[in-house]
Each structure stands twice: as C-alpha cells, then as structure tokens.
Amino acid sequence: MSIFIDKSTxxxxxxxxxRDGSFHTKQMIEYGTQVVGGVxxxxxxxxxxxxxPIFNTVAEAVKTTKANATxxxxxxxxxxxxxxxxxxxxxxxxxxxxxxxxxxxxxxVRPFVIEKGARLLGPNCPGLISPGQSKVGIIPGRICIxxxxxxxxxxxxxxxxxxxxMTRAKIGQTTCVGIGGDxxxxxxxxxxxxxxEKDPNTEAVVMIGEIGGTDEQEAARFVREKxxxxxxxxxxxxxxxxxxxxGHAGAIISGSAGTAAEKMxxxxxxxxxxxxxxxxxxxxxxxxxx
Amino acid sequence: xxxxxxxxxxxxRKYGIPIPPGEVATTPEEAEAIARKFGTTVVIKAQVHAxxxxxxxxxxxxxxxxxxxxxAAQILKLTIKGLPVKKVLVTxxxxxxxxxxxxxxxxxxxxxxxxxxxxAGGIDIEEVAAKTPDKxxxxxxxxxYGLQLYEAMQLAFFxxxxxxxxxxxxxxxxxxxxxxxxxxxxxxxxxxLVTTPTGDVVALDxxxxxxxxxxxRRADIAALRDESAEDPSEVEARKANLTFIKLDGNxxxxxxxAGLAMATMDLVKYYGGEPANxxxxxxxxxxxxxxxxxxxxxxxxxxxxxxxNIFGGITRTDDVANGIVTxxxxxxxxxxxxxxxxxxxEEIAVKILKENGLSAMTDMDEAVKKAxxxxxxxxx
Numbered sequence: 274m275s276i277f278i279d280k281s282t283x284x285x286x287x288x289x290x291x292r293d294g295s296f297h298t299k300q301m302i303e304y305g306t307q308v309v310g311g312v313x314x315x316x317x318x319x320x321x322x323x324x325x326p327i328f329n330t331v332a333e334a335v336k337t338t339k340a341n342a343t344x345x346x347x348x349x350x351x352x353x354x355x356x357x358x359x360x361x362x363x364x365x366x367x368x369x370x371x372x373x374x375x376x377x378x379x380x381x382v383r384p385f386v387i388e389k390g391a392r393l394l395g396p397n398c399p400g401l402i403s404p405g406q407s408k409v410g411i412i413p414g415r416i417c418i419x420x421x422x423x424x425x426x427x428x429x430x431x432x433x434x435x436x437x438x439m440t441r442a443k444i445g446q447t448t449c450v451g452i453g454g455d456x457x458x459x460x461x462x463x464x465x466x467x468x469x470e471k472d473p474n475t476e477a478v479v480m481i482g483e484i485g486g487t488d489e490q491e492a493a494r495f496v497r498e499k500x501x502x503x504x505x506x507x508x509x510x511x512x513x514x515x516x517x518x519x520g521h522a523g524a525i526i527s528g529s530a531g532t533a534a535e536k537m538x539x540x541x542x543x544x545x546x547x548x549x550x551x552x553x554x555x556x557x558x559x560x561x562x563x
Numbered sequence: 564x565x566x567x568x569x570x571x572x573x574x575x576r577k578y579g580i581p582i583p584p585g586e587v588a589t590t591p592e593e594a595e596a597i598a599r600k601f602g603t604t605v606v607i608k609a610q611v612h613a614x615x616x617x618x619x620x621x622x623x624x625x626x627x628x629x630x631x632x633x634x635a636a637q638i639l640k641l642t643i644k645g646l647p648v649k650k651v652l653v654t655x656x657x658x659x660x661x662x663x664x665x666x667x668x669x670x671x672x673x674x675x676x677x678x679x680x681x682x683a684g685g686i687d688i689e690e691v692a693a694k695t696p697d698k699x700x701x702x703x704x705x706x707x708y709g710l711q712l713y714e715a716m717q718l719a720f721f722x723x724x725x726x727x728x729x730x731x732x733x734x735x736x737x738x739x740x741x742x743x744x745x746x747x748x749x750x751x752x753x754x755x756l757v758t759t760p761t762g763d764v765v766a767l768d769x770x771x772x773x774x775x776x777x778x779x780r781r782a783d784i785a786a787l788r789d790e791s792a793e794d795p796s797e798v799e800a801r802k803a804n805l806t807f808i809k810l811d812g813n814x815x816x817x818x819x820x821a822g823l824a825m826a827t828m829d830l831v832k833y834y835g836g837e838p839a840n841x842x843x844x845x846x847x848x849x850x851x852x853x854x855x856x857x858x859x860x861x862x863x864x865x866x867x868x869x870x871x872n873i874f875g876g877i878t879r880t881d882d883v884a885n886g887i888v889t890x891x892x893x894x895x896x897x898x899x900x901x902x903x904x905x906x907x908x909e910e911i912a913v914k915i916l917k918e919n920g921l922s923a924m925t926d927m928d929e930a931v932k933k934a935x936x937x938x939x940x941x942x943x
Contacts (some may be wrong), residue, residue, distance in 0.1 A: 340604070350780050375747060376669050377774040380706040383674055399876075413876045413906065428822020430874045432928065437905070454821060483822055486671045509825035510833045511809075513841070520806045520843040522776065522819025528689055532882045533829075549832055551826055552869070552928055 274421065275403035275448040276465065277285045277392070278342065279368060282407045285310040285340040285364075287331065287347055287355045289321050291494060292345035297508035301344075304414040305530050309338040329351035331355075331362040335511035336396055342366040344400060344409050345405045348419070354397055355452070356525025360389035367459070368409050376438035376522065379457040393459025397522065399429040399451035412436075412449060412540035420445015422558060423469035425462055426462035427454050427488075427514060427521070433553050442555045447475045456485070462492035470500045477503045477562050479554055480545065482536055484510035485524045489536040493543035505554055508533040564773045565612040566787045568621040569652045574746055575753075576848070578738040581731075582766045585654030585872055594635030599628040601900070604656040605682035607634050612792050613644035614687075621648060626769040649791050657767060662755035663722045665736060666687050669702065669745050669774075678702045678710065678736065678741065678837035679719040710740040723758070731764040732756070746784055796859050803855035805844055812837025813867040814938045815898075817853070819844050819878045827872045830928065836935030838898025839866045853886025861896065867937035868899050872927060875906025884912035888919045899937040905929030 284301070285493055288294035289311025298321065302308050310328060311321050317329030328334035331343065343359045345352060345368065352371040359367045366385065366549010374396045377485050384392045394401065404417040411429075416437045422444055439446065452458060462480060469475045470537050478500075484490035489508065490510040497503045511533040514525040527534050540547045546557040566698075572582050573635040574620040584601075587610065588594035598605045607685065609621030616622050621643055625631035631653065651773050662685035672678040680922050681699045683691050691698055709719045719732035735756065744749040752774040757767050800807030806821065810828075814836045818824035821843045828838035840860065844852050860869055868907050883904060902923045904912055913923050924930040 336657070349776060373776045374777075375674075375780075376719065376774050377706065377744060377747060377777070378852055380669065384705075384707070411877060416906075426822070428820065430818075430820030430876060430878075431822030431826050433874050433876055433906070434823055434826070449586060455667070457674045481822070483825060507826075509822050509829060511825075511829040512838055513825060513828070514810065517808050518843075519825055519841055524821060524825070550830060550928065 274472050275406060276468040276472050276475070276549070277394070277401060277448065277450065278403050278407045278409055280406045281307045282342050282409070283340045284342045284344060284409055284504065285312060285338060285339065287312045287343055287345045287359065289325070289327060290316055291346055292439065295321070299364045300414070301408055301494060304408045305532040306409065307480070311335040313321050331358045331364065334431050335362045335364060340364065342409060343374040343498050345369040345371060346442065347371060349375070353378035356382050357364050357385050357391060360386045365391055367391055367393045368398070368400050369393065370398065370400055371395070371466065371508055372397040374455065376455070376457055379455065382482070383457060383459060394418060395453040397455045398453030398458070399432065401448060401450040403448045404446050407536045410451070410470055412451065416440055417449060418445040421447065421562070422479060423447045423465070423473060423475040424449040424479045424481070425465035425469070427523070428481060431481060431551070435479065435507070437553055438552055438555055439558070444555065444558055447472060454483070454523050456523035462488050463495045466492060466495055466500060466504065466527055470502055475502065475559055477505070479558065480504055480506040482508045483524050484508070484519065484533050485521075485531045486511050489532070490539040491543050493539040495545040496545050503546070505548060505556055505561060506555040507548040508536045509541075534559065541550050564775055564778065564788055565788060567609060567610040567612075567650070567773055567792070568608065568769055568786050569598035570601045570906065574690050574742055574771065574843065575739070575766060575769050577835045578742045579904040580735050580738050580742070581763065581805060582769065583654055583657055585896040587650050588635060588651050588653055589649060589663045591636040591639065593649055593652050595769050601653070601655045605631055605653050606656050607638055608654070609638050609643060609648040610650040610652055610792075611643050611648050613646055616643060619643045619645060637656070645794070646792060657757060657765065658760050659761050660758045662757050664691070664754045665718070665739065666752035666754065667740060667748070667758050673813045676706055678704060678718055678738070678740070680721050682722050687766050688754065695838055704740065706744070709744070711738065715852035719814055725762065727762060728758060728764050736766065737800060741794050746771070747774050748772065749774045755868040758936040767879040771828070796862060799855070800859055802807040803852055805842060805852060805859070808841040808858060809838050809863065810838055814867040814934050815839045815863065815869040816872065817842050817844060817856045817860060817869065818872045819874065823872065824875060825868070827927070827931065831935060832872070834932050834935045837940055839863055850882055850886035850889055851896070852882055854890040857887070857890040858894070861894065861898070866898060868901065868934045869896070870930060871900070871902040871904065872930065873906070874902040875904065875909065876908075879908045880906055880912035882916060886914060887921065901930050901934040901937065903917035903927055916926045929938050
C-alpha cells in the first residue's frame with residue numbers, strides 16, 4: 274500500500290509536449306506509471322512517442338481516458354489556469370511541479386480546488402513516488418526502494434539525499450511526497466501525516482521541513498494528538514539569516530518567527546525525533562521501528 | 564523585489580491615493596533646486612531598500628534650500644544596513660494631526676491577503692503587534708471578491724471617528740487593495756497615513772514589495788528594479804539565474820536545490836565551520852551556471868575553501884563537472900576545492916574530473932568535514 278498514488282493511478286500530463294513535460298513523461302512511463310494521456314492545447318489528436326494520446330483540453334482527456342490524476346509542467350504564468358482546469362474537469366488528484374507560480378494566483382486557486390473536491394500537491398514540488406508502483410513528478414526512481422517508511426518533505430534534492438541514505442541503509446519507503454517550497458500550497462504536512470497514519474503498510478514517517486511559516490509546528494502537535502506511528506524529523510536552515518528568502522519562496526524567517534530552532538523545539542516537545550543532520554534520520558528510524 | 568518609496572508613491576498616486584508631491588535627487592544640488600521650487604520646509608528621505616531609515620539618520624527636515632543641500636549631502640553619504648544611499652526623495656513637510664498605519668500582506672496562515680490597520684502609526688508595526696496587539700485590526704480578504712466597501716469601512720472606523728475621514732480612509736484602503744493586486748504585491752503599506760489639521764487624510768509614506776514570480780507578466784513593474792541599490796554579487800547571481808545570499812563565514816557552498824543548500828550550510832556549522840553563503844544552482848543546470856557560481860564565490864575574499872554538493876536528479880552531474888573544469892581553466896583557484904557529487908551521470912562526471920586532476924567524493928558528511936578542515940587550516 275501507499276498514499277495518494279499506486280498501481281491503479283491513471284495519470285494525464287498537462288504540458289506533455291514541453292521540454293520538461295516530455296522528458297519526465299518518458300521517465301514516468303519507464304518507471305511503470307500508467308500515463309493514459311496528455312494535454313497540450315492545439316496538439317489534440319496527436320500522439321506522444323506514438324503511444325500516449327494528446328488532447329486539447331483536460332475535460333476531453335478525462336472523458337476519454339478516465340484519468341484520476343494529473344501532473345502539471347506548464348510555465349508559471351499558465352499554472353494557475355492549468356490547476357483550475359484540472360479541478361473543474363473532475364480530476365481528484367492534481368500535482369503541480371511548476372516553480373514560480375505567483376502567490377496571489379494561489380490565493381485564488383486553492384479555494385477553487387478545495388470547492389471542487391480535489392487534492393492539490395504543490396506547486397513548486399518534486400511530486401511523489403510510491404516505490405515499485407507509480408511515480409508522478411520528477412523524483413528519481415532509482416534512489417527509492419519499497420518498504421515500510423513514509424516520507425514527506427518541503428524540499429526536492431534534500432528529499433533525494435535522505436531517501437538515498439535510507440535506501441543505502443536498506444530502509445524502504447511506502448510513499449515519498451514532496452509538498453513543495455511555496456508559502457501557499459495545496460497539501461501540507463498534516464494532510465500527509467494523516468494519510469500515512471491511515472495507510473496500513475506505513476510503520477514510521479520521516480518529515481523534512483525548513484525555515485518559514487508554522488506548518489511544522491502544527492504538524493508536530495498533530496503527531497502528538499492524532500498519531501500512533503513514530504515520526505522523525507529534520508529541519509533545514511539552522512544557519513539561515515532572518516529576513517532573507519532562502520531559494521524557496523516560503524523559506525524565510527520573518528522577524529524571529531519560523532526559525533529552525535523553534536521548529537526543532539516543537540518536534541522535541543511533541544515526541545517527534547529530531548535529526549540534527551540528515552544522516553541522523555537513519556538511526557532515529559531504526560530505533561523507532563525496533 | 565523591493566521598490567523605492569518614490570516608486571511606490573507613483574503607483575499609489577495612479578490609484579488616486581492622496582500623496583503630497585515629491586521629487587528624487589541624486590546630488591545635493593538637485594535637492595537644493597527641488598526645495599527651492601517647493602518654497603517651503605521639506606523632508607529629505609533616503610531611498611534605500613532597508614527598514615529603520617529614520618533611526619539611521621536617513622530622514623531629515625530642511626527649512627531652507629541651503630539646508631536641503633547640506634542635509635542631502637549628509638544623507639547621500641550614508642550606508643544603511645550595508646546598502647549605500649544613492650537617491651533621496653525631497654517632499655514638502657506636512658502638518659500632522661494624527662498618524663495611523665494601514666498595510667496588506669499575503670498571509671500564510673489564512674492563505675489570503677490580510678489587511679492590517681492601526682491608529683498607532685508612524686512606528687514599527689511589528690513592535691505594535693508585539694506590545695499592544697489590541698491596537699491592530701486584522702481583516703482577511705477573499706481574493707475572489709476583493710475588499711468590499713463594508714470591509715473597508717470597518718477598518719476605517721477602527722482608525723477614525725469623523726465620518727469624512729472614515730469615508731476618505733475607506734476609499735484609500737480599497738484603492739490600496741487594487742494597487743496591491745494589480746501590481747503583484749506581496750506587501751503594500753502606508754505608514755504613516757496622517758490626518759492634517761484641516762481634516763484631510765494623506766499618505767506620507769509608501770512601501771511596496773513585489774512577488775518576484777509576478778515580474779514575468781509585469782514588464783512595467785520589473786523595469787522599476789534599481790540594481791544600484793542592491794548587493795552587486797546578488798545582482799550578478801540573479802543575472803546568471805542563481806539564488807545567492809552572502810553570509811559571513813569562510814566555506815563557500817555551491818549546491819543544487821534550496822533545501823539541500825540549507826542543509827549543507829547547517830552541516831558546515833555542525834562540523835565546526837561557518838558557511839560563506841547560500842547558493843542554489845537550481846535544477847536543469849548548465850556548465851555556464853557553474854562557471855558563474857564559482858566566479859561569485861571566489862569574489863568573496865573571506866572564502867578559504869569551496870564545497871560543491873550536488874545530488875543529480877534533473878541536474879546532470881557531468882554538466883557540473885564540465886562547468887568546474889571550464890571555470891578553473893579560465894580562472895585558476897587560489898583556495899582548495901572539495902567536490903561531492905552523486906546521481907545522474909556520476910561515472911561520466913568522475914571521469915571528467917579525474918582527467919583534469921580533480922577528484923570527487925560521494926558522501927555528503929565526509930565532504931563537508933573535509934571542506935571545514937581545509938578552511939580552518941586543520942588538514943583533514
């Protein structure tokens with residue numbers, strides 16, 4: 274088992290003919306993901322790699338292919354529209370990889386998607402992977418192995434680093450989810466922790482946060498109040514200065530709020546194992562799962 | 564992106580927000596001429612992307628054109644929070660009966676634009692929030708409908724009791740909201756919003772921060788960027804499409820991905836060093852980016868060792884290796900270099916490095932330890 278995606282996930286790709294979209298569609302197909310269609314306005318009727326049908330609109334793609342998930346690789350100025358189009362077409366799970374979506378766009382997209390009853394992951398995220406079953410997005414498949422640990426993270430390459438170290442230590446994963454680094458996004462830590470708690474195959478969870486906002490603090494309280502499974506966490510940005518945006522749009526310490534120290538303390542107080550270094554996640558997991 | 568007060572005022576004026584006239588000077592002589600034109604006492608205000616201008620001596624009254632010249636000369640020599648003052652705004656001094664604060668930000672918690680209004684204006688609003696939170700009224704706005712009149716009136720009644728002033732303030736708030744949304748703001752602020760002895764409501768200051776992600780669709784706003792007011796190394800990094808933030812340490816860090824870049828800095832500290840910078844070369848990196856990154860890092864004379872930490876996913880590690888080799892050929896390094904890379908095309912990358920007399924490590928912790936040892940002069 275896994276969360277959000279599995280073998281039965283039927284995926285369409287919005288922006289399938291673009292540079293990033295086409296590259297990652299090939300990788301997803303190679304990994305075993307069921308890519309049932311693509312969307313590029315004006316290229317409806319064509320086929321991607323002679324196999325995957327392309328449609329002009331998401332509505333057409335959903336009607337024909339019965340897709341239940343979509344991944345978005347369109348440029349930032351079109352991403353809000355793409356997310357809304359997918360939600361309006363009835364797609365239940367929307368993953369937006371695009372980085373650089375204006376925050377004001379997200380203040381409108383988020384309530385729209387929620388009203389349509391869809392789940393949005395991202396934007397500005399690497400997507401997710403359920404090892405051995407399906408991957409949606411850009412996480413490299415070869416660094417993952419199936420196993421009992423769920424992982425949720427605000428980062429991309431730092432996620433790869435931790436997954437790689439887990440895999441080297443022979444600790445496999447149910448699902449690895451990148452929720453993205455933007456200040457307003459669709460799915461947060463708590464949504465993922467809740468799903469992992471309910472997933473029968475997940476035995477423990479790794480949470481990788483970073484400076485900025487209060488998502489990790491709220492997630493830590495959720496762990497204490499609502500979870501039985503052990504959770505270990507790492508926070509990036511212990512050396513980040515205040516008031517500067519550390520690459521991710523949401524990674525900023527405002528005044529004295531949103532620091533790594535504050536988040537690590539919230540972990541500690543709520544029974545989340547605190548990894549001082551990424552590598553410490555391994556020992557904490559081993560102890561928690563013993 | 565930060566814009567200057569005078570630029571924010573120009574935007575707000577277009578939306579009909581009442582703002583006293585003002586002109587920008589880059590020399591004391593220009594300031595003197597503007598003051599003479601206004602023919603009254605003027606305020607001279609440093610135009611710099613830093614808070615606390617007043618406390619730093621960057622805002623002063625000048626009673627005569629001669630005063631304006633000498634005061635502008637002083638202010639144009641200032642450096643405020645590391646940024647040199649290159650421009651001043653000269654504006655007629657206003658008579659003030661009361662000072663309030665109004666501002667709007669995108670709030671992470673409510674995931675909406677949120678208005679804040681306070682009758683305690685003219686001072687640091689964060690201080691007001693911390694010490695007297697009851698003096699601030701917060702009002703989330705549904706971005707699908709915008710700030711309705713009744714919402715604006717509610718905020719305005721928190722500031723004033725005179726109906727003429729309440730109506731004037733409500734109109735200003737609605738126009739400020741429009742300016743914020745239509746120009747891609749992440750913050751728009753009037754502090755202070757004043758009443759004059761004759762009862763008018765006027766914006767004496769203006770601040771606006773633009774969401775960088777909006778600039779692609781707003782060429783007019785993007786054109787407001789003042790590179791002379793930014794740190795030169797950060798300007799160079801932005802042009803090369805890198806995210807760079809200078810710090811005070813001596814281990815230069817070049818990493819792909821923001822989260823990994825922060826974690827790398829943290830590890831440098833963990834092993835007893837101090838990171839010299841945050842630098843993210845991004846996802847689909849090409850060799851030119853790596854060349855630019857090395858040029859920026861080596862421009863910092865504090866840097867005693869350079870650490871590459873690359874986890875190849877989309878980033879191809881052979882691209883990074885090629886970039887390193889090219890950069891070193893152009894400009895031989897004077898400080899030791901530690902390279903950690905793993906992932907996509909790792910074997911090719913290692914071969915490229917070897918052929919050029921370089922080597923790579925695969926373990927992040929080992930690489931960081933080595934870089935720290937080299938920077939502090941203790942051999943690893």
